[in-house]
Amino acid sequence: MIATQNLALQYAAADRLVAVLSGVSLELADGEFVALMGPNGSGKTSLARCLNGIIPPSQGAVMVDGLDTRDVKHMLEIRRAVGLVFQHPDNQMVAPTVEREIAFGLENLGVPRPEMRRRVEEMLLRFDLLPYRQHAPHQLSGGEKQRVALASILAMQPRHIIFDEPTSLLDHPSRVRLFETISELRANTSSASAPAILLITQFAEEALFAERLLVLHEGRLIMQGAPHELFQNAEAFQQIGLQPPLEFRVHRQLLANGQASVSLQDLLLDPILQ
Numbered sequence: 001m002i003a004t005q006n007l008a009l010q011y012a013a014a015d016r017l018v019a020v021l022s023g024v025s026l027e028l029a030d031g032e033f034v035a036l037m038g039p040n041g042s043g044k045t046s047l048a049r050c051l052n053g054i055i056p057p058s059q060g061a062v063m064v065d066g067l068d069t070r071d072v073k074h075m076l077e078i079r080r081a082v083g084l085v086f087q088h089p090d091n092q093m094v095a096p097t098v099e100r101e102i103a104f105g106l107e108n109l110g111v112p113r114p115e116m117r118r119r120v121e122e123m124l125l126r127f128d129l130l131p132y133r134q135h136a137p138h139q140l141s142g143g144e145k146q147r148v149a150l151a152s153i154l155a156m157q158p159r160h161i162i163f164d165e166p167t168s169l170l171d172h173p174s175r176v177r178l179f180e181t182i183s184e185l186r187a188n189t190s191s192a193s194a195p196a197i198l199l200i201t202q203f204a205e206e207a208l209f210a211e212r213l214l215v216l217h218e219g220r221l222i223m224q225g226a227p228h229e230l231f232q233n234a235e236a237f238q239q240i241g242l243q244p245p246l247e248f249r250v251h252r253q254l255l256a257n258g259q260a261s262v263s264l265q266d267l268l269l270d271p272i273l274q
């Protein structure tokens with residue numbers, strides 16, 4: 001489980017501290033799939049970095065499977081336990097070729113060679129990267145880099161996973177593949193060892209996949225709940241510059257036009273596949 005208690009974070013600017021996160025208390029239970037939305041600059045990436053211990057909180061606490069991220073002796077264990085797929089994949093690439101990039105984390109973990117090769121092949125196949133295995137990561141397109149970043153983190157089989165806007169550069173088939181992968185991660189693990197998965201996204205329809213949606217605004221959690229219920233309150237999203245998924249808006253418009261016979265369920269498409 002990943003949990004924060006009254007987490008606050010400030011960055012030092014030239015002559016003062018800038019508050020980025022304030023009073024954030026949340027729990028991501030084992031096996032839970034949670035989405036996080038918020039406008040640009042609301043603190044989503046900063047929160048992700050706090051949750052895997054890259055940044056210690058300024059105040060409050062972040063606990064990963066009972067370990068406090070402020071305790072330096074747990075640093076390595078926490079970083080391994082919480083896989084973070086960075087928003088900007090360039091920040092993550094270190095190796096000269098795609099396949100060595102995917103193997104890099106496994107080498108650090110001391111994964112035996114045959115197992116390492118098996119996992120690298122599986123990830124190359126899963127994310128359509130076989131033709132690029134010998135390519136230099138920095139020469140790939142944005143979407144290809146994003147797939148390498150996903151493959152590199154998932155190959156390490158971290159206990160929990162945070163995806164920071166992983167689909168921003170992906171085409172439709174790659175997006176479908178990512179959501180299939182998330183479903184498999186959830187299905188293949190027994191509940192005792194199931195990962196907590198946090199998906200940061202700017203696409204409201206992706207949040208419909210999650211069991212719970214968190215909404216961050218100016219560093220504070222302003223909404224938490226079932227995505228279908230939160231999205232009924234379109235005003236709350238519009239006030240902070242976000243939108244519920246298209247079907248929710250169409251349904252509202254139909255109701256406003258007196259066409260109450262069309263239900264939201266009739267309108268809802270499979271959020272990814274259609």
Ligand SMILES: Nc1ncnc2c1ncn2[C@@H]1O[C@H](COP(=O)(O)OP(=O)(O)O)[C@@H](O)[C@H]1O
Pocket residue numbers: 011012020038039040041042043044045046047
């Ligand atoms: N290393 C940093 N130093 C100073 N300010 C930062 C740093 N990283 C992020 N910020 C600021 O913190 C705020 C939140 O940023 P971020 O967490 O990236 O938000 P989001 O991911 O929601 O767009 C922004 O105002 C950003 O400019």
Ligand SMILES: [Mg+2]
Pocket residue numbers: 044045046087164
């Ligand atoms: Mg961000």
